Amino acid sequence: MTKLGKIAKVALNLSAICLSACTSLKAPSDITVLKGPNMPTGVYNMGYATDGKTIYCIGGANLWKTTKHATDEIYLFSPVIGKWKKGNFRDKIAEKQATSSVYLDDLNVIFSTGFAYLPKPNFYTFPIEIVDLQDYSIRYRSDNPHMALQSGVVYWNKKVYVFGGRTFDNEGSRFYSDHMLSFDPYTDQWSTLSQMPAPRVTYGTVLGDYLYTFGGFDEEKIYDDIWRYDFVEDAWQVMGYLPYSASNFGVSQKYPYIFLSNIGHEQNIIGRFDVRSGSLMEIKIPITTTSAGSVIVGDYLYIFGGMTDGGKTATNKTFKIPLTELMVEE
Template identity: 30%
Template sequence: MKLLSSSIYRYCLLVISVIMQSCVSANISKEFENATLRFSRGTPMPSSRAYMGYCNTSKTTFVVGGMNKAEEHYNTILSYSPKNDTWNEVTPINIKGEKLINTTISSGSMFLFNGTKGKEDDPMASIDVNVREVAFNNRVPELTNVSLNPQAIHKSSIAEWKGKVFLFGGRIDDETYSNTLFSFDSKKKEWKQLASMPKQMITYGTIVHGKLYVFGGRNEAPIDEIYMYNIKVDRWVKVGKLAEPIVDATITNYGSNIIIFSNEQLFIYNTDKGTLKRYHTNVGKLVGNGMTVSEEKLIIFGGVKTNSVGKEVYSSTVYTLDIQKILQ
């Protein structure tokens, strides 16, 4: 009886702590800056591409697949060294030529989820059900199918934490958005379904200190809420609202800060203080781009840019910024 009471007591304390965090975090201070963050330009990618997978280590950024203006799909994995400002291909790896691949690094390997050759806005297009592991640190890199995705889905999002990969949201078909959250153990290659998101939606998220934060997105309408999932207690709470919906974004994190790029603006959410800052940039309007942090630099690359006359142009441009400039 004492053991049972002790377990219930600890669980109640965890739930109370989540509720208290929700109440505190809901008071978000939105600081809108007039200043423009000016990115420098690095060596361009070997080819213009958008809607690619991407991930990073502390020293290297990887670009996986994607497509070009002619809707040709790339089957290569590229690596970028910010220190040397150079691009290389991870050989002899050739993936299926796909775009919209969810990519992350976990337990020392790269993992690829989803991916499609279908039209960008066609959620009914065939989604790759294979989970692929890329041993990119091997003397001869290897690509292996290691599992099947229990819910391969269009425009799902991805985040990694301590050997677990979390996939959430996305679009199932023309009329149905997903609110599912799954975790994948990158060592055991095992899946687990977790607490469903508060809404069915495409959204953008990353994990800081054991908590998954998701920002905006869309379903039948644009979304302006910020939700947080506590991995320890398997529970979602709403922690705030954006000043305006974010419907297309790339996201990464550095320390306690979450960095979001959307519509040529950069948003910095500090998870410790619950503050949200917004900056203008000189990057321009991009969609389908990638964003990572490697070698203490924030790196934005690729995507589809709208030029001064409203024409869409596939980009190979690489923009870099000292990460400390946005944390002051």
């Protein structure tokens, strides 16, 4: 399919992509952005997931005297209690960052990937952790056929899907992955699926029978394209293009919208992608972060952690935005 130009709004029908201009939903002063409690420490590039009640922030990196350090903590935030705390798990996670995590609702566990800087005995460099929210134990899998950091990870129809990311060859050279794999936690089996359209780190979420991915980056460029993966057909389809290239942003969803938190040239835009029409609408917010967490719980979109000051500061700030304002129809 020929790229018809970078666009800000994409309207889809079953056979064509129609282009039009992107518009802002509200100015920054019109959006209600509420401050939440601070996290125990500034953190970015962490995994995050929710069971619908609690937000779990897993691993990631922080800065101490400008030096990057991987963390071995799981932080919990309950909107009902209104504060962050360290998770009281029976085990520590590995010290790792570039983490990706997803909640498996039928098993009440979190599946978490990432890159461990300090491998421990019998650990792999890219450990897969199973965080059990019932008995608060942490289990490790010794097999990981997709050893990549910043890979995407989602859950659909009782299977985990892992895709993209950065990895290394035997000589230590860095390259990017276009692999897409599924893991069945009931049979303990991995399967290789159709490759991504291009090797990269990318960001995505699931709505219905589809995975939607947005932008991303490789060694040479930052991308602006939007793709949809059909789980049933095992096939990728291009859906359009963002109005700018985008990377290191958060993704959350509530039907019929997918929210891309902190995109744009100044990282102060929430992109609201409508899966029904394929349209993208920009919503300006007074928050500028990269590599932050983004989760919807209850009636709010929460944005937490990340980097500020052009990547100089790992922030511990938490913000929440009412969904009633984000989901206003055009």
